[in-house]
Amino acid sequence: MTECIQLAGGKVYDPANGIDGEVRDLYVEQGCMVETPSSSPRTIDVSGMVVMPGGVDIHCHIAGPKVNLARKLQPEDHRRDPHPGTEHTRSGAGGTVPSTFATGYRYATLGYTTAMEAAVTPIGARHTIEELHDTPVIDKGFYVLLGNNIFLQQLIRDGRKEEFRQAVAWWVNATKAYTTKLVNPGGDEPWKGKKNSNVKDIDEKSDFIPVSPRQVIDAFVDTVNELGLPHPPHIHCNNLGHSGNFQTTLETMKTAGDRRAHLAHIQFHSYAGELGKNPKSASREIAEYVNDHPNITCDVGQVMFGKSTIMTADAPLAYMLRGFKKGKWVNADTECESGCGIVPFSYQEHIYVHALQWAIGLELFLLSKDPWRIVLSTDHPNGGSFMSYPKLIRLLMDREFRREEIKRVNQKAINSTILNELEREYTLNEIAIITRAGPARALNLSNKGHLGPGADADITIYDEMADKEAMFNAPRYVIKSGALIIEDHEFRRDYYGKLLHTEPGYDESIVAEVRPFFENYYSIEFPNYAVDDSYLHDHEVIATV
Amino acid sequence: MSENVKVVENATCTFCGCVCDDMILTVDMDEKRITKSKNACILGKAWFAEHYIEEDAPVAMIDNRPVSMEEAVEEAARTLVNARFPITYGLSDTTCEAQRQAVAITDTIRGNIDTTTSVCHGPSGIALQGVGESTMTLGEVKNRADLVIYWGGNPAESHPRHFGRYAVTAKGMFTPRGKKDRHVVLVDVRRTPSAPAASQFIQVKPGKDFEVLWALRALVKNRRIDPDIEEETGVSLETMEELVERMKNCRYGVLFFGMGLTMTRGRHFNSGALLALATDLNEYTHFVAKPVRGHGNVTGADNVMSWQTGYPFGVNFSRGFPRFNPGEFTTVDLLAKRDVDAALIVATDPASNFPQAAIDHLANIPVVCLDTKATLTSKLAHVAFRTSTYGINTAGTVYRMDDVPITLRKAFDSPFPNDEEILTAIRKRVRELVLARGQARGATGVSRAAAPLQ
Numbered sequence: 001m002t003e004c005i006q007l008a009g010g011k012v013y014d015p016a017n018g019i020d021g022e023v024r025d026l027y028v029e030q031g032c033m034v035e036t037p038s039s040s041p042r043t044i045d046v047s048g049m050v051v052m053p054g055g056v057d058i059h060c061h062i063a064g065p066k067v068n069l070a071r072k073l074q075p076e077d078h079r080r081d082p083h084p085g086t087e088h089t090r091s092g093a094g095g096t097v098p099s100t101f102a103t104g105y106r107y108a109t110l111g112y113t114t115a116m117e118a119a120v121t122p123i124g125a126r127h128t129i130e131e132l133h134d135t136p137v138i139d140k141g142f143y144v145l146l147g148n149n150i151f152l153q154q155l156i157r158d159g160r161k162e163e164f165r166q167a168v169a170w171w172v173n174a175t176k177a178y179t180t181k182l183v184n185p186g187g188d189e190p191w192k193g194k195k196n197s198n199v200k201d202i203d204e205k206s207d208f209i210p211v212s213p214r215q216v217i218d219a220f221v222d223t224v225n226e227l228g229l230p231h232p233p234h235i236h237c238n239n240l241g242h243s244g245n246f247q248t249t250l251e252t253m254k255t256a257g258d259r260r261a262h263l264a265h266i267q268f269h270s271y272a273g274e275l276g277k278n279p280k281s282a283s284r285e286i287a288e289y290v291n292d293h294p295n296i297t298c299d300v301g302q303v304m305f306g307k308s309t310i311m312t313a314d315a316p317l318a319y320m321l322r323g324f325k326k327g328k329w330v331n332a333d334t335e336c337e338s339g340c341g342i343v344p345f346s347y348q349e350h351i352y353v354h355a356l357q358w359a360i361g362l363e364l365f366l367l368s369k370d371p372w373r374i375v376l377s378t379d380h381p382n383g384g385s386f387m388s389y390p391k392l393i394r395l396l397m398d399r400e401f402r403r404e405e406i407k408r409v410n411q412k413a414i415n416s417t418i419l420n421e422l423e424r425e426y427t428l429n430e431i432a433i434i435t436r437a438g439p440a441r442a443l444n445l446s447n448k449g450h451l452g453p454g455a456d457a458d459i460t461i462y463d464e465m466a467d468k469e470a471m472f473n474a475p476r477y478v479i480k481s482g483a484l485i486i487e488d489h490e491f492r493r494d495y496y497g498k499l500l501h502t503e504p505g506y507d508e509s510i511v512a513e514v515r516p517f518f519e520n521y522y523s524i525e526f527p528n529y530a531v532d533d534s535y536l537h538d539h540e541v542i543a544t545v
Numbered sequence: 546m547s548e549n550v551k552v553v554e555n556a557t558c559t560f561c562g563c564v565c566d567d568m569i570l571t572v573d574m575d576e577k578r579i580t581k582s583k584n585a586c587i588l589g590k591a592w593f594a595e596h597y598i599e600e601d602a603p604v605a606m607i608d609n610r611p612v613s614m615e616e617a618v619e620e621a622a623r624t625l626v627n628a629r630f631p632i633t634y635g636l637s638d639t640t641c642e643a644q645r646q647a648v649a650i651t652d653t654i655r656g657n658i659d660t661t662t663s664v665c666h667g668p669s670g671i672a673l674q675g676v677g678e679s680t681m682t683l684g685e686v687k688n689r690a691d692l693v694i695y696w697g698g699n700p701a702e703s704h705p706r707h708f709g710r711y712a713v714t715a716k717g718m719f720t721p722r723g724k725k726d727r728h729v730v731l732v733d734v735r736r737t738p739s740a741p742a743a744s745q746f747i748q749v750k751p752g753k754d755f756e757v758l759w760a761l762r763a764l765v766k767n768r769r770i771d772p773d774i775e776e777e778t779g780v781s782l783e784t785m786e787e788l789v790e791r792m793k794n795c796r797y798g799v800l801f802f803g804m805g806l807t808m809t810r811g812r813h814f815n816s817g818a819l820l821a822l823a824t825d826l827n828e829y830t831h832f833v834a835k836p837v838r839g840h841g842n843v844t845g846a847d848n849v850m851s852w853q854t855g856y857p858f859g860v861n862f863s864r865g866f867p868r869f870n871p872g873e874f875t876t877v878d879l880l881a882k883r884d885v886d887a888a889l890i891v892a893t894d895p896a897s898n899f900p901q902a903a904i905d906h907l908a909n910i911p912v913v914c915l916d917t918k919a920t921l922t923s924k925l926a927h928v929a930f931r932t933s934t935y936g937i938n939t940a941g942t943v944y945r946m947d948d949v950p951i952t953l954r955k956a957f958d959s960p961f962p963n964d965e966e967i968l969t970a971i972r973k974r975v976r977e978l979v980l981a982r983g984q985a986r987g988a989t990g991v992s993r994a995a996a997p998l999q
Contacts (some may be wrong), residue, residue: 067852068852069948071851071852072851072856072857073674073677075674075856075869077855078869079869082864084864084866085866087980087983091652091854091865091866092854092855092866095855098855099851099852099854099867100853124948124949126950127848130942130950134645150718191831192685192689192831193689193796193797195796195830195831196827196831319827328674329677329679329824330678330680331679331827331833333681333685333833335683335685336684342677521717521718522684523683523710523711523949524684524945524949525555525566525567527554528555528557532952
């Protein structure tokens with residue numbers, strides 16, 4: 001299956017192993033990186049090319065119930081962007097929400113070999129795994145939505161800390177998830193039960209279950225760290241998109257104290273200004289806090305101009321965005337677990353708020369002092385498609401290009417930021433960190449994001465070009481688990497990656513606690529809820545830490 | 546009855562889109578019969594009780610002549626590969642695992658694929674693409690709904706447990722007294738056996754659903770409606786105004802709708818009007834809508850098609866990538882226009898329920914048919930496979946009408962292979978044939994004509 005390969009003479013960027021553009025040979029055998037191969041390898045001359053570990057997307061929406069609803073909703077999204085099959089690959093549909101096959105192949109054509117679906121309802125886990133199995137090339141996992149889970153909130157209310165910990169561990173096992181996800185904690189109940197309202201303050205308690213978002217965040221940060229899940233709770237803060245929300249974001253990070261936490265698409269949570277009025281940038285306040293707190297990791301959620309699809313478990317947010325154009329909108333409530341909203345969207349250069357969002361994302365990248373803790377993302381497809389990553393990389397690496405792009409957008413927005421003053425240009429080594437080594441470390445994927453002996457042989461090889469967008473748009477070679485998938489820009493074979501998940505230990509007695517609640521308030525039978533092992537196919541259990 | 550009895554708990558009934566997963570089946574393992582199906586409704590009981598296996602039926606037939614599985618797979622693959630415009634149809638009464646294989650075959654042969662959605666809730670799918678949908682899982686209805694409206698459907702006869710398990714008498718978190726905590730409205734063109742379960746019945750003149758829905762939308766937006774609407778629709782303005790007040794003031798409202806709405810005059814305009822009404826009501830309160838789907842896994846078919854191709858039904862691969870165009874790439878239309886020259890029919894019987902023009906063409910082209918029993922379609926088929934029944938003899942995944950995926954439990958073994966096994970074998974052979982044909986045509990032909998193995 002996988003060959004023994006020598007990659008000869010490439011410029012290697014492997015920041016996790018301190019290698020910054022050094023010319024050296026690399027060896028691949030049995031799907032892994034090796035010091036020296038045991039058999040004679042096929043040599044590929046990659047001299048003059050840039051060699052990096054395969055990209056790792058820490059936050060995207062690529063599979064599962066809400067993604068598929070967004071696909072069904074938008075034939076117009078697919079129609080102008082067909083994805084033809086080849087001798088080796090399946091056909092599909094593109095757009096901001098591509099079909100599963102197109103998703104996997106397109107990630108591969110950018111040099112990405114791992115991606116994490118960031119929000120899955122527990123009851124939708126089985127569906128998500130089925131889709132991920134049809135998503136080729138990449139390894140993949142998902143974060144399970146537990147922050148608005150009614151049963152878990154009741155345990156928090158009752159101060160039953162130990163039962164809470166056991167129940168979280170049970171849910172992660174039952175769904176085959178990678179970690180827990182919180183989305184607008186406390187927001188579902190007012191949305192579903194109080195005429196589409198929302199929680200507005202991190203310390204506001206719901207009438208139904210008197211628990212505040214802060215209590216939920218604290219409980220998850222505590223429990224997930226205690227359980228040692230490879231990735232901490234992945235948090236979508238309250239008040240996403242609202243002016244002045246950076247205070248909520250700071251309070252969320254303060255709630256985590258010095259414990260590990262990941263802040264998702266932090267750009268959408270870095271707004272100053274007065275609620276209900278136009279936002280201002282709070283990137284300095286947010287970047288400063290992140291810079292000073294090594295326990296915090298984040299991904300940016302950069303906005304890129306053009307078509308996007310808003311899809312989120314934050315249903316009130318999607319409804320607010322729907323209000324601008326009154327276009328088509330999906331709301332999907334999941335019993336006892338989550339809400340969901342979907343709105344087709346487009347970011348436009350001339351609109352103040354959109355230009356400001358774009359600028360704030362870039363400010364956050366450029367103000368960040370530790371590239372290991374800020375990950376490149378567009379919250380695909382919310383801020384834009386993952387297909388825009390190469391352009392985003394160019395914006396970060398090429399100051400002149402950035403200046404030209406800045407001129408094209410709403411100047412009132414730009415003038416309210418410090419983007420024009422930021423001279424920084426990312427280096428290739430830093431790009432390798434924010435797209436590979438950093439996210440792999442934040443996910444505790446010790447075999448990914450680097451090219452040292454024992455690492456998974458997930459490798460991307462680019463022609464070195466001055467135009468970084470062109471360079472990152474089309475790697476010459478992509479190797480996945482030692483298999484040469486793309487050679488000279490063409491697919492040479494198909495490959496199905498594995499599901500990455502974790503299995504924290506728990507006490508079986510918790511099942512007796514969950515079950516009665518389940519039998520009263522769910523609509524499927526408890527024994528039919530957990531995802532059984534027959535859905536796993538190729539998979540890897542990532543150890544707790 | 547023999548002593549050799551097995552009990553299967555938490556089994557799933559795949560007869561209708563309710564996909565109730567609380568069956569307790571008693572199986573006589575010697576007789577290979579289900580003797581008892583606790584918790585099943587009248588339809589489910591019949592589904593299980595009438596299930597028997599014709600042990601002596603051939604596993605496969607070519608032109609009604611018994612053949613081996615291998616021969617049939619070979620002939621089926623050749624038939625599909627040699628066709629210039631092959632179609633795949635059916636898929637709503639089989640597992641997602643089988644559906645995935647069917648899409649793969651169609652992608653490889655650059656055919657056309659469509660499901661029974663195109664003849665049931667296809668218009669709801671089109672409406673969804675137009676206006677979106679505020680929707681929910683059925684547990685939310687059980688827990689929260691204080692206003693439930695059924696429009697153009699008769700669940701008492703089509704989905705008998707819909708009332709008790711999910712929507713009318715079901716007791717939940719905020720509806721501890723079940724029906725006492727709800728107002729239930731039935732809207733239909735005639736008083737059906739579902740009417741007694743409702744608190745209120747509203748009779749609409751046939752073909753006037755759209756007019757009523759549009760008037761309700763106008764009233765929700767505080768527009769004036771002429772009282773002569775009653776003459777047009779059979780529903781008085783006063784009734785409409787009262788209903789609108791109820792809808793605006795409920796805590797959690799639900800609109801369920803059936804084929805009385807989607808398959809009558811107006812079709813996707815009707816579904817669209819209803820979905821838009823539910824959306825409009827969210828200005829005032831929380832309101833959701835849901836089509837009440839028929840077949841056991843038609844919702845799975847929509848999902849598999851959407852994730853593999855981007856579109857829910859009516860998909861054509863002739864250009865090497867999926868295109869969607871209901872009315873053109875939907876099966877009845879293709880057959881009636883006599884465009885197609887071979888068909889792969891999975892788990893459905895179009896020869897018994899399609900328009901005559903479509904059936905006539907089906908009888909004139911080679912058909913590959915997979916079904917659990919002899920049907921009119923299997924009788925006219927060139928290659929007919931006998932398959933095991935999903936949910937009884939075959940495990941796998943199905944999606945309930947609210948997109949909730951459920952794993953089936955097998956009650957007992959069948960001597961016949963399941964759809965997934967047969968389709969996987971056909972897929973493998975189809976790919977070999979397509980690759981060989983591509984090589985015969987030269988290198989460019991390979992990449993144009995072939996699709997991959999997964």
